Amino acid sequence: MPQLVGTSRHSGFDQQTLWFRTGRTYAAARWRQWPAATPGILVACFGGKRASPILGGVDSGSVFNCSSSAEPSVRRRIASRRTRRGLDRTFTSEVPVHRRDLLRVALGAASASWLLPGRLRARQDRVLSGGESGDIVVVGGGLGGCAAALAALEAGLRVILTEPTDWIGGQLTQQAVPPDEHRWIESHGATATYRQLRAAIRDYYRRHYPLTDAQRAATALNPGLGSVSRLCVEPRVALAVLEALLAPYRSGGRLTVLLEHEPIAADVERHRVRGVRVRNQVSGRELDLSAPFFVDASELGDLLPLTGTEFVTGAESREQTGELHAAERADPANQQAFTVCFAVDHLPGRNSIIDRPSEYDYWRAFVPRLEPPWPGRLLDLTYSHPATLTPRLLGFDPTGDGPAGRLNLWIYRRIAARDSFREGTYDGDISLINWPQNDYLLGNLVGVSATERERHIARAKQLSLSLLYWLQTEVPREDGGTGWPGLRLRGDLVATDDGLAKFPYVREARRIVALYTVRERDCGRDQRALETGEDPQAVRAAEYPDSIGVGSYHIDLHPSSGGNNYIDFPSLPFQIPLGALLPRHTRNVIPACKNIGTTHVTNGCYRLHPVEWNLGESAGALLAFCLQRHCDPHDVRADAGLLAEYQRTLVARGVELAWPAS
Template structure:
């Protein structure tokens, strides 16, 4: 095996959303950066995992999201205006939602997100500040006491090579905190006991392997004809699967129909697809086709024939949608910390494929028929041949044992009803806003929803209790199983990653450990001032948020 040794100021292991943000801020500070990525796509949950951005209602305003994150969002819109045949209404819409999905104000094709991120990083690659190593995975770390000296990454594409990367600061931006066990960094997995942090929703006993379910997302559209795939392996198993949570129907029919209360009438039954259009008088939001739609043909100029031909007999509907629904959440086992992790990843993809086949062949239709044979997998928009995202979407990571842990008690509306706001932190380095949303877990916990207040992200949650030059930059910072449910979303991961890059630069400049800088309030204040200058918001407007 060939081995190459590299040296840099900042090593970013993992090219996900937090990794990209960290690379931007560190390179803008003039640091020499090496970033590694296990796939051939950077961008993580936004691109390789194909999850349209989960964002709050305030994201379109100027009070939430970092300047660099908003630069990314506007660059995505600009990409569509420059390269796609938009009609005048769409072109002039400053709040253009290219995909038209209702989970976000800016659903878009993962490939577009990839191109934008690559273009944002390209100047630093050109100037020699950034070196991105694709298709490599961390396999070892050289640690001297409490300092990570280097990380070894091994090629996963079939080439017999590895890189030993020496760095002054190491940033773990992997999806499951892969550097933490390699470096011997203290970390937590799964569900903490209530006694650890006093969280009212936590169980009485810790369950380290009780993690939120994962999802292998796929893209699909619908055109004329019969596009039914071969019956997948394991279909009979999943079709008759006995769910472990209370009140669940058997098999793949889970949540195909929802009872939704609308303002027009009493509760009604609504299909997930409402194909081909919602019935008259029924809310379009009840159709889950539009939930994570990433291509909306209605934004195109009708006079551009090639654009209109892509939609079959009904070119304005339905475009392309991403399937990241409750039906293809996999909670049969953990995808890290266990010996059979790869088996569970395979099963997660198998479940998604079986779910797609069930929609093609057995899903009840509004007209009384069954199946949607015109559904097609669209791997071309995901950079794959099988129709699936390049990587599995993992909601919950290993989490560092941090100098300060963000918990349910700091953000829950139920806990902090009297205060009317989340707890304020002296060391705020950013903002988060999302409800505490937990999916069905690997040990049978039902989904959980806890309303939260908009909150601050404390710097202490990025500081390991011991390791002096290791910084988290993904879902691996100091949260709990519960608070992770409102801290894993796209703008929050970006914020954490962006700050990690600045934090790394400050530690190098001042020859400080992460604990040393964090322990000096004057230096923390200086870091905060710098973050504000670079467009990171540290506080919410002084208002009492409604319950």
Template sequence: MTDILIVGGGVGGCACALAACNAGLTVIMTEESDWIGGQFTTQATPPDEHGWIERFGCTQTYRTFRERVRQYYRTNYPLKPEALTNPVLNPGNGWVSPLCAEPKVFLHVLKDMLQPHVQNHKLTILTKHIPVAADSTGNTVHAITLQNTRTSEPTTITARYFVDATELGDLLPLTGTEYVTGSESQADTGEPSAKPIANPANSQAFSVCFAISYHEGEDWTIDRPKNYDFWREFTPSLSPAWVGRLLSMSGISPRTMQPVQYTFKPHNEPNKAFAGLWTYRRILHKDLFKDGAFDSDITLVNYPQIDYLLGDLCNASAEEKERLIAKAKEQSLSFLYYLQTELGFKGLKLRADVVGTEDGLAKRPYIRESRRIKAEFTIKEQHVSAQYRPGQILAEPFPDSVGIGFYRIDLHPSVGGDNYVDVESLPFQIPLGALIPKRVDNLLPVCKNIGTTHITNGCYRLHPIEWNIGESVGNLLAFCLGEDLRPRAVRNDRTLLQHFQQLLIDKGVEIAWPDDIKLEEGDPHIHAM
């Protein structure tokens, strides 16, 4: 028996565990991989962040996490003097984020932040465990059964509260918690960007990312992927139409839906936004380190060319899910082979050491869309879209705010045939109602499984927002257990809600944006061209 069982050790799960343990609760956190950290680590994706992130717009613990990543480089890497003293060090000088760093460094810092709670027996972390069954009656979850994927042995854990921190909302069907998948209809949500007909299988593409370095004059060409000919000729069937083959240097601008030509020049792109694919998610820039320390940059490949569009993970069986991931890996390797052979970059080296795998690909796929709870409150496009608040600089205020975030509504092409959906949004809040299932009392979501729609998931799915969600839920559960309350009671009682919101503020969680921000300063850098 534990206070909280967190199933899933990604960004939201780790933030939830940290907050709950800091509040004195006992926590068990499980993870399907051998690494915790989710988007930061197993999915190998640097954080997508807004332009104010160094000053405001995230929780204090997220800011501490970012600073500890920088300090790890200052302490353990041979930085040049100007990089060593740079207070906003960006180890990769990637332009998607002011903190592009290696997965293993993010992993080290996360483990280091959680380690005191492991040592004092407040936190138990079980890696290589997946949920396989649940014991639920009425509105209450009693226990979750997990399977150790190393030994196949089952373990059943009872808890007072359960947190679904899985990347695909795996606890929702197991516990009978009501949820939706794919895209809702316009009649369902009233959203202008929604389709006329709902399609539960229409989730965004997922991607299997990988890291590469470049060594001029060397040949690191991988074996020709088995189905390379298929992927070389693959043209997405999308509306509006894609431009040519996916494995090419041509694509579509998400914001204008006009054709674009991508730039890819290893070691020869300027360090500025929209310079090219090499610097886009670069996670180590050799020029920041003392001469001879590194013979190449390292960049993380998460480009449109590896978006997998031929299957939906949310509605797949366990066997089908693994088949789809295997196909996505084949697509990713085919893109690398294309770069090495048809574009002539034989010196591109697949960096298995960076992602901690034998095949050189990220441990887990980068997931953009999950099962989503049917929540007490559902966040819709009308709440956050700039179109619906002309002349305003902030999204619709939520009286039950438990955090803030900012990102454009950024949907990648979907398996149902939709091309990009890219909508200007405004800095928004995280409503507590979106974190509470309509019926189940003691299970809460902390990832992409909150009460968004297919559309608004596109701006609530990023690293700092998921961290904020997890941290707020960890504090909420401590508050509920301390006061013998249920989460929905906190939301629906004005006095309790204000008490809880003040607790969050005291712990460094920002629940409202400044009312004098300049939007152009915060616009997140998304997509390459």
């Protein structure tokens, strides 16, 4: 008798696969959510003689998020006949099927070579209200998406750029995170266009802000004088500069920007995406977007599940990756914390205390359950030092430098230092709050239902508001008092009614199963030295013949939803291999954000602003090259002549392919 042996989610938070077994024969019934209120719709049943569930040649346990609570309500997309790896049959249907029918259908597939009854005939998709076509569709308007669009536009292509919020710019703007960069950023280690973006931001301040003479003359102008970055700036300024870079192409008609649009479906045939359907989140209007190539520059890797592109989430095991800092056991749900950032200024003598957040009592008492242990309550100035994991006391003083010998959190991500501007420009400094104290650990944005995802975002917002309320009312001061009631929430700087950033700061997304996966042995200093036998102070990162850029940042994993404390250790200045941007099977979708072929560990140094920009720029240039040469991205990597020619186009653009020998 066939029996249910497990479930998995391999299309993010909106799709579920149920696995059944009869002897050594396995079958799967797949469902997708569309919307939650509708009955389920059977997507496919797979039958094959294998000793374990295998999909597309990849072990489902290592690729797909396991879940037993997914709601099986959904809509059919593309399901094609598969014959490899024991999956000898595929059945498709677009007819609504309720949960009780799922068992009957899947059991039939597991029991024999079962054919769908005649009443489960395919029907036509409903007519769309419109459509657009271009040379490239870029899904996600973050830094990678903007860079990809610009590179393609500069090559003369027509580009469609979609963005789920009403701001482009990703982590630099909508997420309110100043750029985390390496110490050489002012001279090298980034693309020429990324440095031009930084220069344009500084020029914007010089043209439009009343800077002091000293700051106006500063070559490396840093308006916020924050300690986290050499360029701490207001999100609106970065947005204005990015909009200006895109403006001539929008006016010229070669760039279509669809704000507040999210992808909801894809048309796929034989590993090629023919179109992506997006929905306007305000009007509900849907569009079909078609192009020869697609870029997934979304913050969470939204295009991967829709297109059937294989992906990984969470933490791989040490056995899978061979990494020193990998987990003992794989856990797709063990993902880095995300953070809802916000901006505040400080007006001495003013009472700007917000209403007490509804979850304040919970977060005030919350102690993270981590291993190694967190030193106490999350809302406290003591935290785990990322590298040593020992308790470390921080400072917080919005009126000065803070206590000697301690990091003053007020200065850490300060984006406007009042002393950088002429007197009277600002009432006080402005700082962005993205600290360990508002890292949200209780759930994920990937691998959960849409309802659960929204619940986690709402709770993360409550955590951030609770942190602000605690700073206003309870944080210890050096004078023995408590609280800074003059802290004022600056929602006007992020253009939201609740005062919080438009989108959570995402550290980890779905990651493609790539032709090449970057592992710790490639760029982790200690493992690299161990495997090469070289001195840790002299060893260099792995060199890739298919390099498309460079980056540098220590491997920095924040505490995770699976209960891990910080994982923070030195890395080496690294290259970006083209193979990490190429999905194993999908031919015309290229990632350009945190969704490239890294691991849970190496994502910790590939997720930062300049690397994301480099990914997008090289992806856009790659697809322009492919259109000119009438080839696919995979062909470029496989052909030494094409690869060399493509790399020359990158160098001509100012993309650095290697670090200096010194």
